[in-house]
Amino acid sequence: MLSDDELLRYSRQILLKQIDIDGQLRLKNGRVLIVGLGGLGSPVALYLAAAGVGELHLADFDAVDLTNLQRQVIHDTPSVGQAKVDSAMARLAAINPHVALRPLRQALDADSLAAAVAAVDVVVDCCDNFATRSAVNAACVAAGTPLVSGAAIRLEGQLAVFDPRNAASPCYHCLYGAGSEDELTCSEAGVVGPLVGLVGSLQALETLKLLAGFGEPLVGRLLLVDALTSRFRELRVKRDPQCAVCGGRHVE
Template sequence: MNDEQLLRYSRHILLPNLDVDGQEALLRSRVLIVGMGGLGCPVALYLAASGVGELHLADDDTVDLSNLQRQIAHGSSDIGRLKVDSVADSVGAINSDTSVLKYPARLTGEALLNAVTAVDLVVDASDNFTTRFALNQACYSARKPLVSGAAIRGEGQLSVFDFRREDSPCYRCLYHEADDATLNCAESGVLAPIVGIVGSMQALEALKCLAGLGEPLMGRLLLIDGINMELRQLNLRRDPGCPVCSRARV
């Protein structure tokens, strides 16, 4: 690290479990964030501020007025722009040393697997089960850690699926099948700060995985009730009947 970086990340370097080695690991890291909405915005901003070297941003949507209530990387002047462009500008304003690769598309199939393989970690900040299931499969196939979060109304949930470890469950251990119609912010609503809370926690878990800091939320599901400010934690084990990870590993 140069002198400017030592000063910029000095509060990280002071942490005994992170130190210079951990910060240098972050500077070398590449992270794919899928979804530039309420969750993806704080994830991208905090990872950039923390010094993650390269962010790959994926979203095919454009900024709408209704997004501005909670998607904090976008502003009024960004309405109509691609979300990946808006977030890339916000990331650059925070830390110009963080490189950005943009995917202004809905990644599927081989393109998704290639995008996952190109990074060290994936953050699922999407808003539908189709994408979540596809990301889970791609991360499992590529043996990449996946930080998964979701928020609706005043509630959120968070877990880490670290496929570098043989004992990690996967997202399909939690949900075999699901209906996107039951999780629709446009119909159910969402309290603005809850996505910021979950997104910030996703960024924290990503940093922990990348820098080897503490114990990531693997094998545990964190449930957040923001209305009553209650947190619950459930153990999550591999499901022998899981359609993804129950197969014998090679």
């Protein structure tokens, strides 16, 4: 059930026929793991909390640095030096006290990552390195948990949804394979703040669609964002039946 406070708080999205009361209840019962509370994770966490997602599991082992504040809008100047999870929890609790916040302050190894993924309904990958993305993808495939993946660097962003429950859905490894250890990070290549805000906001939107069951999630499609020209492109992505990660999975 939704309380009177919740009905008022979420009234603008409850008005949407695609969400309504039933969809809002699904959001309230939803559990989401956000991996990384930086430039992408900031808008994801803020919008999911504001929208009334019932449980947010927040994973980040880093502390807030002054260089983060140009784009990581969940943190502020007084939080510099504080654990990102603690900084984010304070902000999210102030935004919506109805949301349960579950902190994961340590780096996730294979076992803890598997447990963290199995405990939620959707995983949102907001990290900034290929090794973590690959590990998160493998854990999602193993658990059958949808993954909302986003990335942004310099003036380019991308977004995709990988859903192991869908027999036609590729996984992250289908698209990127083994990747490269030479991949640059934002600290090396730079990034403009509103771009990560845009990609993170789209990740939050895709997560709400998966939880509430409306719209067409970005499954089998890769959305590319060119911030320099303000253009969007979409590429179709097929599942690789020989994929080393998801090739052997069976979906009823």
